[in-house]
Amino acid sequence: MGDAGPLSHPPSLPLRVAIIGGGPAGLGAAIALSALPSTSVQVQLYEAAKELREIxxxxxxxxxxxxxxxxxxxxxxxxxxxxxxxxxxxxxxxxxxxxxxxxxxxxxxxxxxxxxxRTRLQSSLMGRVPRGVIQLNKRLKGMEDLGDEGVRLRFEDGTETIADLVVGGDGIRSVVRDHIFPEHSIxxxxxxxxxxxxxxxxxxxxxxxxxxxxxxxxxxxxxxxxxxxxxxxxxxxxxxxxxxxxxxxxxxxxxxxxxxxxxxxxxxxxxxxxxxxxxxxxxxxxxxxxxxxxxxxxxxGPRLEKLTGWNKIVLLGDASHPLSGAFGSGAAFALEDGWILARAIEYTRLRSEPLAKALDIFDHIRSPYYLRMYEYLDGMKQKVVDAKKADPTATFETSLKARMEAFGGEEALPWIYRNDIERVWEGFLQEQNVPNGSR
Ligand SMILES: Cc1cc2nc3c(=O)[nH]c(=O)nc-3n(C[C@H](O)[C@H](O)[C@H](O)COP(=O)(O)OP(=O)(O)OC[C@H]3O[C@@H](n4cnc5c(N)ncnc54)[C@H](O)[C@@H]3O)c2cc1C
Structure with a gap:
């Protein structure tokens, strides 16, 4: 982990968190962050849609x-x-x-x-977000870095709010991502x-x-x-x-x-x-x-080198790794992101450490995981190119047979399909020499 940077929010005040997006990433983060003491964290979720309907x-x-x-x-x-x-x-x-x-x-x-x-997953998640947290019909349009004062968020309906932490769970076409990484495109x-x-x-x-x-x-x-x-x-x-x-x-x-x-x-x-x-x-x-x-x-789109920006913004779910549904497990990745973010914030607030340190911890845990996915997909693409080069006359039938033979199924990727996010967090605590059973 690098230097956490300047103190962007004093740990003694409740952290005002604005979550953008009510998909799995935003809902998961809202549940996990709302479970922290309200004297420590205050959560609002802003969703563009008029009603939360899973498509x-x-x-x-x-x-x-x-x-x-x-x-x-x-x-x-x-x-x-x-x-x-x-x-x-x-x-x-x-x-x-x-x-x-x-x-x-x-x-x-x-x-x-x-x-x-999908509707069953969504309604189960929504049922666990405390009342009053979700605000519908709030499409984020713009963000402004106010330095130590936080981030100003502007919505399409003309309203504004200020948050200490912005959680970008606004999906593959993320507006939050566009603001912190304007050069990135999908x-x-x-x-x-x-x-x-x-x-x-x-x-x-x-x-x-x-x-x-x-x-x-x-x-x-x-x-x-x-x-x-x-x-x-x-x-x-x-x-x-x-x-x-x-x-x-x-x-x-x-x-x-x-x-x-x-x-x-x-x-x-x-x-x-x-x-x-x-x-x-x-x-x-x-x-x-x-x-x-x-x-x-x-x-x-290409992998982001970092999942955080401005010392007060973090990207979760599809906003953070625009992989287009590769691995068929994007909802799990989005939910894991939200849970790890809550742990990182809890960890730093218990130790009176700055918000930037929590974002650093989040990035330290999740960036290498997404890097591994991108590298795996690059390897797979290369295999297809190599196979075509080796036998340019291969028919659909022969290449399908070869694909099936090479297909290891989920068992071949236990680091994805058997990932246990609680163990991942325990691994981080061990790295930090935190005694077993402590947070
Ligand atoms: C065809 C397909 C099949 C898939 N199959 C699976 C599967 O079987 N299993 C699995 O785990 N995953 C699957 N996925 C992936 C999974 O759907 C996504 O990874 C997951 O939905 C990502 O969650 P998210 O919350 O990051 O983004 P999203 O689900 O895209 O949610 C983003 C939310 O943000 C809101 N929003 C967007 N812009 C704004 C804004 N400016 N202001 C406010 N709100 C905004 C949107 O309205 C939306 O509610 C599949 C994906 C595809 C495309």
């Missing part, structure tokens, strides 16, 4: 996410589809090319992976994802679709489907299945503006990208009603 369909919750949800007291209410076997198929022929699951041996049931409706990756929930009853007649979670891989994308409900929580007739269809093009070939995030897509638009797929998949894609599909254009 998207389902979300995967695995061990790393369950652990942090437990620490936030938000795990018990969340149920969903308990994932067992996962099939990988050639999307064009339906041939099974790989199978994973039923999941790691010895992992307690409560920590095993589930696919859940760009369209070439991937468009369409997502929807459909009643299971609508697809029950399609052979083999209701027996497992499956990936149907095609030459330029894939179609994924999975249940999202636990039979104990949802009546049979009400159960839903999630469909996520993805098409990838070379971003250089895309002309015009490709910017969509949770906007409706027509059935025709979605289906047009999967006309070569197995008839079962074409049938599946035809089932959502017009207006139900939502489209998301994936954006990504």
């Amino acid at each position: 998207g369909a389902g979300i995967r919750i695995g061990y790393n996410c369950w652990r942090v949800l437990e620490l936030l007291g938000a795990a018990a209410d969340i149920k969903g589809h308990h994932k067992t076997g996962i099939y990988h198929r050639n999307g064009l022929t339906g041939e099974i090319v790989g199978r994973t699951g039923p999941g790691p041996v010895g992992l307690e049931v409560r920590y095993q992976a589930r696919r859940v409706r 760009r369209f990756t070439g991937t468009i994802i369409w997502r929807v929930l459909v009643p299971v009853s609508a697809i029950k007649h399609i052979p083999e679709l209701t027996v497992s979670t499956s990936w149907w891989h095609g030459p330029a994308g894939h179609v994924y489907h999975s249940f999202v409900d636990d039979p104990e929580e949802v009546e049979e007739g009400e159960r839903m299945i999630e469909i996520a269809a993805r098409n990838v093009v070379d971003p250089e070939t895309v002309k015009g503006k490709t910017f969509s995030w949770g906007v409706p897509a027509t059935k025709e638009r979605v289906e047009s990208h999967f006309v070569d797929y197995d008839p079962r998949i074409r049938e599946l894609l035809s089932k959502p009603e017009e207006g139900q599909w939502k489209e998301f254009a994936a954006f990504a």
